[in-house]
Amino acid sequence: MATRTIAGKEVQVNDEGFMTDPAEWNKEIAVEIAAEEGLAELTESQWKVIDFCRAASADLNGKSPTLRQITTGTGVTTKELFSLFPKGPAKKVARIAGLGKPEGCV
Amino acid sequence: MAEENRHIVFVCSKGTLDMAYPALIMGWAALGNGIDVTIFFTFWGMDLITEKRIDHLEIAPVANTSMKMGMMGVPGNLGIPNLMGALPGMTAFATGMMKKKIAEVEAPPVREYLQMLVDGGANLYACKMSVDMMGLKKEDFVEGVQDVITAADFMDKTEGAQIIFI
Numbered sequence: 392m393a394t395r396t397i398a399g400k401e402v403q404v405n406d407e408g409f410m411t412d413p414a415e416w417n418k419e420i421a422v423e424i425a426a427e428e429g430l431a432e433l434t435e436s437q438w439k440v441i442d443f444c445r446a447a448s449a450d451l452n453g454k455s456p457t458l459r460q461i462t463t464g465t466g467v468t469t470k471e472l473f474s475l476f477p478k479g480p481a482k483k484v485a486r487i488a489g490l491g492k493p494e495g496c497v
Numbered sequence: 498m499a500e501e502n503r504h505i506v507f508v509c510s511k512g513t514l515d516m517a518y519p520a521l522i523m524g525w526a527a528l529g530n531g532i533d534v535t536i537f538f539t540f541w542g543m544d545l546i547t548e549k550r551i552d553h554l555e556i557a558p559v560a561n562t563s564m565k566m567g568m569m570g571v572p573g574n575l576g577i578p579n580l581m582g583a584l585p586g587m588t589a590f591a592t593g594m595m596k597k598k599i600a601e602v603e604a605p606p607v608r609e610y611l612q613m614l615v616d617g618g619a620n621l622y623a624c625k626m627s628v629d630m631m632g633l634k635k636e637d638f639v640e641g642v643q644d645v646i647t648a649a650d651f652m653d654k655t656e657g658a659q660i661i662f663i
Contacts, residue, residue: 458529459603459613469616478502479531496522497604 398423402489409491413445413453416489424487430476433487437475439465444488455485457495504533504658511663512544514554514595514607519663521610528617535658536614537651538642539624542663543631546623546638551608555592558582568594608639615641622646622654 392403392411398419403411410416421441425433433441443465447456458481462469476483485492505527507520524534544550558564559582566575581587596606604610615621623638625647635645646654 458525458617459605469613473528473617479529481526481529482531495603496526497602 405491407492409486410489411453411491413448413489416445420489421487424489428476428483428487429478430487434475436467436471440467440472440475440484441488444484444490448488448490451494453491455481455488455490455493457481457493457497459497460493460495501657502531502533504535504655506535506537506655506658506660508660508662509536509538509542509545510540512541512550512554514556514592516663517545517554517607518599518604518610520661521607521614522604523661524614524619525610525617528614528619533658534614534617534619535622535654536619537622537624537646537655539627543623543627543633545607545611546621546642547633548637548639551611551639552606554607555588556595557588558591559587561591564591568598611639612641620654622651624648625650 393406394401394403396402398417400415400417400420402415402420405411422433425437430437440461443461444455447460447464448454456464458469458472461467461484462472467475472480481493505524507524509517509520511517520536524536527534538546544554556564558577559579561582562576564577566577567573577587577591582591599606605613621642623633623642623645625645627633628645635642
């Protein structure tokens with residue numbers, strides 16, 4: 392298992408670059424990964440999604456919820472979700488929230 | 498950095514309930530992973546975008562050798578005999594069962610799923626020849642179908658894309 396330093400903290404990552412221990416995550420890490428993903432600043436709506444994913448992952452074995460679980464769970468519409476995290480919200484959200492890729496297909 | 502984004506194109510040519518899902522599932526996964534998605538509907542696949550048909554897609558047990566009673570919890574490899582499958586109500590029965598199975602894996606109904614793809618940025622097109630043949634108009638389609646296009650237009654729009662025929 393590889394490690395890398397994000398926002399001054401050493402964390403474990405898998406070979407696709409997803410963090411493997413949700414407990415190592417913090418908000419500074421989220422901000423830094425978001426910047427890598429092209430999101431210069433995280434807005435309140437984006438935090439709402441990230442916070443939901445963090446909370447939901449407890450029941451999902453540390454994996455990020457699927458996009459549909461996010462939209463039904465947060466009330467954020469599909470359109471909004473795709474504009475909050477452009478170009479591939481599924482992976483992007485998981486990465487920023489320090490979680491594994493979602494396991495479901497929907 | 499000027500590398501072109503990956504683009505997947507689905508050609509939906511079937512109008513049965515089971516064959517509606519592959520493009521929806523894979524298309525949704527593609528959008529979630531930042532891949533451009535185009536779906537071209539042709540022939541029976543027109544049902545998937547036709548306002549009057551989209552909520553009434555069916556699956557028939559007749560001549561369907563994969564549909565076994567195992568789906569209903571009957572052990573073994575027992576099928577539904579074609580003669581029985583031909584009875585009135587059997588297609589509705591099989592359709593109901595399939596819809597229940599689809600809901601069990603948390604996949605939404607076709608109309609809602611397709612709307613999710615549209616909201617996620619998928620481009621939907623209808624086949625010109627099918628539209629002419631079936632006497633359909635653009636107003637007959639669900640929201641999100643951008644245009645009625647010819648086979649030649651399809652070739653232009655899919656240059657360099659990966660194409661999946663369903």
